């Protein structure tokens with residue numbers, strides 16, 4: 187009985203092996219040709235991404251074992267150089283094993299491992315990181331990483347200088363962006379010499395990071411590759427335009443926009459010799475005039491401040507929000523334009539505070555500037571403005587647009603009185619003001635003025651130690 191069982195077992199094992207191999211997938215011929223004798227060689231392929239397969243090969247010989255997984259795109263221009271590089275690595279390891287055997291005069295156990303990480307950038311651009319590890323006598327002796335960026339649309343490799351503007355970014359810049367811990371491990375001279383041509387670096391981009399693999403030759407001590415990360419937000423200015431959207435995520439794009447806005451403001455604050463003027467528009471928003479004014483400001487890339495009545499904000503919430511969206515400042519001009527010098531404390535409270543609350547509710551921003559109607563205010567108004575963190579802002583040039591209702595007159599007054607640091611009073615409720623604005627913007631631009639918000643102008647003055655600005 188026992189004999190019978192044994193006889194039936196062998197064919198079953200062979201069948202199982204064949205089934206197993208069929209399940210693994212297509213058995214392909216080795217794409218490598220190393221001129222040595224192996225006990226066994228197995229090659230299979232695994233599809234990992236559209237258009238890219240990972241060819242896996244294991245080998246066993248007397249003195250060492252090897253494992254390689256190499257990306258395969260069926261595009262010869264891409265696959266061939268990668269294969270050559272992989273073969274070179276394996277051959278040099280083979281030499282190392284042989285030399286060690288001669289040196290020690292005994293057989294050594296070695297293992298060569300090459301595994302590939304594939305990072306998809308978009309539907310046709312990929313990063314490969316080929317990780318090589320050398321093990322001798324059960325110990326890892328060495329590791330290095332080789333990277334490629336491939337484009338399946340153009341059947342070509344993309345180099346560092348294809349993606350980054352290497353006229354602007356140099357190895358010194360990269361060095362300066364490394365953290366202190368990384369710097370300690372890297373030999374600065376070797377790093378800068380080797381990467382004087384940045385196309386020599388091994389790099390990938392992943393999760394809005396530039397990851398650079400520093401191989402042992404550039405390291406102070408280690409025989410293992412060091413991976414260092416540099417946030418792309420620090421390098422985005424050096425990414426070539428066509429690749430900017432490909433390389434960085436939408437959320438980082440948004441973050442960069444915010445940072446740039448802040449930077450622009452900072453720059454503005456620091457430029458003390460600038461020729462700035464603040465246009466202000468009171469009593470709106472108005473359904474037609476405000477929009478016309480916004481259009482003109484946009485044409486001249488001018489920023490302005492709109493002192494709004496909260497009753498009008500309630501009535502035209504979309505226009506109030508459009509003002510903010512266009513990058514202008516929205517400020518408080520009371521609830522109903524009552525003369526604060528002619529009313530009681532309760533009404534002053536309402537006019538300053540209710541209006542502030544309404545603006546917050548409608549637009550989500552908290553106004554920090556208050557302009558009293560008619561420029562009329564008293565100590566109660568000053569105290570309440572202080573308590574509610576609203577600076578009182580008047581003006582230095584009154585265009586009298588409310589009185590003249592004449593575009594030519596508004597233009598003449600503004601141009602004649604214009605000077606750096608001026609705050610110009612206008613109203614976005616009169617058609618004649620909207621008509622005068624393009625002429626004013628045109629002439630003042632020609633004279634070299636830049637149009638800023640009141641808060642921006644104030645920061646400039648605060649920098650100079652002049653203090654809050656209350657008009658003339």
Ligand code: ZN
Pocket residue numbers: 468469519523559560
């Ligand atoms: Zn007013």
